[in-house]
Amino acid sequence: MLRYVVSRLAAAVVMAVFATLIIFLIANTVPGDPALAQLGDLAASNPEFLAAFRAKWGLDLPLWERYLIFLKGLLRGDLGISIASQRPVLDDIISYAPATIELATAGFLLSVVIGVPLGVLAAVRRDTWIDHVARFISLAGVSAPTFWLAFIVLAIFYGGLQIAPGPGRLDTIAFPPARITGLYLVDSLLSGDWSTFTDALAHLMLPSIVLAAATLGLITRTTRASMLESMQQDYVRVARAKGLKEGTIVWGHVLPNALIPVVTLGGLAYANLLTGAVMTETIFSWPGLGRYTFRSAAALDFPAIMGITLVVAITYLLINLLIDISYALLDPRVVR
Amino acid sequence: MSTTTTVTPVAFDAVPSKRRRWLRRYGLASAGALIILSWILVAILAPVLAGHAPDVVDVTQRLRPPSATHWLGTDALGRDVFARLVYGSRISLTTGIIVVVLAAAFGTLVGGVAAYARGKIEELIMRVTDLVLCFPPIILALAIAAALGIGAVNTIIAMLVVWWPKFARLARSLIIVQRSQEYVEAAVVVGLSPARILIRHIIPNSIGPLIVLVTLDIGNAIITFAGLSFLGLGVVPPTPEWGSMVSEGRELIEQWWVAAFPGLAILTIVVGFNFLGDGIRDWLDPKSRRR
Numbered sequence: 001m002l003r004y005v006v007s008r009l010a011a012a013v014v015m016a017v018f019a020t021l022i023i024f025l026i027a028n029t030v031p032g033d034p035a036l037a038q039l040g041d042l043a044a045s046n047p048e049f050l051a052a053f054r055a056k057w058g059l060d061l062p063l064w065e066r067y068l069i070f071l072k073g074l075l076r077g078d079l080g081i082s083i084a085s086q087r088p089v090l091d092d093i094i095s096y097a098p099a100t101i102e103l104a105t106a107g108f109l110l111s112v113v114i115g116v117p118l119g120v121l122a123a124v125r126r127d128t129w130i131d132h133v134a135r136f137i138s139l140a141g142v143s144a145p146t147f148w149l150a151f152i153v154l155a156i157f158y159g160g161l162q163i164a165p166g167p168g169r170l171d172t173i174a175f176p177p178a179r180i181t182g183l184y185l186v187d188s189l190l191s192g193d194w195s196t197f198t199d200a201l202a203h204l205m206l207p208s209i210v211l212a213a214a215t216l217g218l219i220t221r222t223t224r225a226s227m228l229e230s231m232q233q234d235y236v237r238v239a240r241a242k243g244l245k246e247g248t249i250v251w252g253h254v255l256p257n258a259l260i261p262v263v264t265l266g267g268l269a270y271a272n273l274l275t276g277a278v279m280t281e282t283i284f285s286w287p288g289l290g291r292y293t294f295r296s297a298a299a300l301d302f303p304a305i306m307g308i309t310l311v312v313a314i315t316y317l318l319i320n321l322l323i324d325i326s327y328a329l330l331d332p333r334v335v336r
Numbered sequence: 337m338s339t340t341t342t343v344t345p346v347a348f349d350a351v352p353s354k355r356r357r358w359l360r361r362y363g364l365a366s367a368g369a370l371i372i373l374s375w376i377l378v379a380i381l382a383p384v385l386a387g388h389a390p391d392v393v394d395v396t397q398r399l400r401p402p403s404a405t406h407w408l409g410t411d412a413l414g415r416d417v418f419a420r421l422v423y424g425s426r427i428s429l430t431t432g433i434i435v436v437v438l439a440a441a442f443g444t445l446v447g448g449v450a451a452y453a454r455g456k457i458e459e460l461i462m463r464v465t466d467l468v469l470c471f472p473p474i475i476l477a478l479a480i481a482a483a484l485g486i487g488a489v490n491t492i493i494a495m496l497v498v499w500w501p502k503f504a505r506l507a508r509s510l511i512i513v514q515r516s517q518e519y520v521e522a523a524v525v526v527g528l529s530p531a532r533i534l535i536r537h538i539i540p541n542s543i544g545p546l547i548v549l550v551t552l553d554i555g556n557a558i559i560t561f562a563g564l565s566f567l568g569l570g571v572v573p574p575t576p577e578w579g580s581m582v583s584e585g586r587e588l589i590e591q592w593w594v595a596a597f598p599g600l601a602i603l604t605i606v607v608g609f610n611f612l613g614d615g616i617r618d619w620l621d622p623k624s625r626r627r
Binding site: 015019022023026027140143144145147151155159275278279294297300302305306312313316320 | 568585600
């Protein structure tokens with residue numbers, strides 16, 4: 001077991017180093033000279049100026065040497081300076097991350113809490129209306145573009161029916177709770193601020209439903225397929241022969257076995273959430289990493305885009321590492 | 337099933353009519369194909385159907401709700417939403433199909449080479465696919481597209497870079513299964529070249545799951561391209577494109593028609609490809625239907 005974990009960990013570290021190489025290559029093979037792009041026309045026409053600029057940013061060094069400098073910077077947590085905000089990219093990412101973590105967690109919980117039972121019911125009551133409804137929901141979830149779904153939900157429940165709060169994490173007149181973790185729900189609870197808590201919760205509702213939609217479809221489908229497969233195993237027949245109640249068999253015996261493929265889906269689901277967060281946060285003016293990504297892309301803020309890509313890739317690697325390990329815990333045969 | 341020969345009403349009901357059987361077998365795929373064909377027709381006939389020019393700005397007519405003259409209303413610049421939507425089908429369909437077909441062709445070839453070469457070449461190819469797959473696709477495509485600059489061709493290139501590895505993986509696993517089959521051994525004994533065996537024999541025999549993935553994936557590619565356009569990277573502005581149309585209308589909650597209809601168009605076309613892909617899968621692999 002330990003050997004397996006260590007080997008997965010080593011593989012993840014190697015992948016992370018290669019990921020930095022990819023980011024570096026993308027950033028440094030930009031068509032067009034970064035020096036010309038950064039300097040104005042007047043300054044760029046002066047060769048001495050140009051040479052000084054190149055020397056300052058190390059642009060006159062060979063590519064591999066620049067990569068080593070870039071890596072050294074990364075180890076110190078230096079992701080460069082955002083062109084748009086004029087702040088270190090890492091600072092930006094740290095200040096925007098909690099909003100996204102809060103939203104993504106809510107979306108993920110929602111999709112699991114609804115998706116798994118829905119998948120189980122669809123499998124148990126195959127070809128009945130429950131199955132059809134589940135199939136419809138998962139199809140709609142994977143087919144609707146998140147940015148559009150976010151808009152429609154906002155237009156209906158905020159614009160039309162006016163039963164949901166508008167964009168943002170809190171009402172415009174409300175003050176955010178004192179920053180402890182940056183998660184409004186946690187912070188407001190810790191400081192005992194009940195009205196901020198309910199306000200934050202209400203604002204979280206619509207975006208997390210939108211975010212959950214795509215992942216929900218994926219989880220429902222996988223749970224259903226995996227349940228159907230597991231229900232044909234011999235141990236189910238044995239359990240029936242013993243006279244166990246159908247409910248005990250389904251929820252107590254089949255589901256735990258059927259959940260293994262659902263867990264491995266976690267990485268994919270997480271990628272969906274990140275992509276979805278970019279779209280959802282943009283529509284809901286949610287001040288998180290997704291909206292930061294959107295604004296950086298729109299402004300072609302290169303250091304910011306590269307910084308986000310790297311942070312996301314490494315997070316993604318970590319999640320997949322955790323999934324590999326939990327997979328080994330759930331099914332010891334994997335290790336061999 | 338009863339073994340008696342008496343025809344009871346129950347037994348009679350149990351045999352579905354020809355029509356129902358046809359619907360069960362081909363219904364889903366046909367519905368999908370019908371949706372896709374309609375959109376292809378719309379794309380081809382765009383100049384005839386549009387009624388208005390897609391890029392004529394008329395500020396006196398801005399943000400008009402759907403009416404007899406402007407079926408789906410007008411946007412913030414007074415352009416006809418219906419005309420832009422009709423023309424937008426051209427970009428979404430072509431980019432989706434181009435990305436997936438090119439990525440599938442390249443990925444299958446690379447996966448085939450990996451499965452066939454084995455050893456170090458296979459190891460190298462699979463590590464490269466791992467590396468690309470360790471980025472969420474839209475984020476990596478976003479970085480590459482931002483580096484290359486705005487434009488449909490650059491966005492397609494960016495998407496291709498992130499798109500081929502899944503085909504390489506699928507092709508490799510399919511081909512490894514095929515390679516141990518007897519007909520391949522026979523072909524080797526007869527003295528056919530590896531390239532010929534791969535392209536003429538193994539790939540055609542493992543094409544089924546690839547076709548399913550290609551079909552399902554076109555919908556996926558259409559959503560991703562629209563998403564990148566929504567982020568401002570897909571097409572250069574006045575070009576009518578569904579993702580950028582939603583983006584233009586994203587703050588117009590009152591004038592919901594600007595963003596709602598292009599998004600609905602994306603939804604229908606993606607549903608079409610999902611229906612067709614699911615239908616083909618049921619058809620090629622009847623076991624999956626019972627699951």
